[in-house]
Amino acid sequence: MTVQTKPSAARVRVRRYSGSARINHWIVAISFVLLLLSGLSLFHPFFYPLTGLFGGGSTTRMLHPWIGLILAAGFLGLFLRFLPQNLPESTDFVWLARLRHVLTANDQYLPEVGKYNAGQKFVFWSQFILIGTLLATGIGLWPQGLAFAESLFGFKVTIEQQRWAALIHSSAAVLAIAIWIVHVYAAIWVRGTIGAMTRGTVTGGWGWRHHRKWLRKELDNGSVEKAH
16 A cells, blocks of 8 residues: 555554563653653752652762663663664755754655654664763762772773763763753654654554655555554
8 A cells, every 4th residue: 555645644554663662761761750850850959859750869879870770771662663664865965955944844745764764863873872971971980880890991090081081971960861862852843753663553654754665665564453
C-alpha cells in the first residue's frame, strides 16, 4: 500500500514507539531531570536549596553519580535501539539547508524524511557524545568510581586531572541541558510528538506532514490501525 494523498493517511494511526522504547525513553528523561537538579545544587551555592529535594547535601552527593549510571545505561539502550534510524542521509543536508522553512512550517519546501529529521539526529548524536563525556569525567570526580577505575586500569588520577575533569564535566552538562531544553521545546511545538512517546502512536496526518518517508514505509508494512 502506498500513500497517494494526505486524506488517506489521515484515517489511520501508526505505531511509532513500542512499549519498551517508551519506558526506556522515560527512564532516561526522568534520570536526566534528577541529574540536572542534583547537579545544579552541587555546582553553585545559589542552587544549594535544591538539595532539599534529595534529603540534603550529603545525600545529594551520594545519589548524583548513581543516577548518572542509570542515565548512561538507559541512553545506551536508546542508542542501540535507534542507531539505524539516526544514521546520516543525503536528505539531512537538504533539510538543514532549508532550516528557515522548518521554522516557518513551510513543509512543501522540505524533503521527505524518515523516522527522524536532521534536527532530531543532531540531538541524538550530541547527547551521545555529551553523556559519554559526563560519564567518563564523572567517574574521575566520584571517589568510589575513581577507586574502581584505578583498580581496573591500574593508573592513578592526579589532582590536576581531576580539576580538568570537573571543568569538562560542568561544561558538558551545560551543553547537554541546553540541547535538552531545545528537545523539549520542539516536542511541545510539534503537536502530537509528546503523544507519540506516551501512547506510542501518531495519526497518519502527523506522519504525512513530518515524516512522510517513514509513513510510506509503515503503510507498506501494514503497521497501521484504523483511527477512531
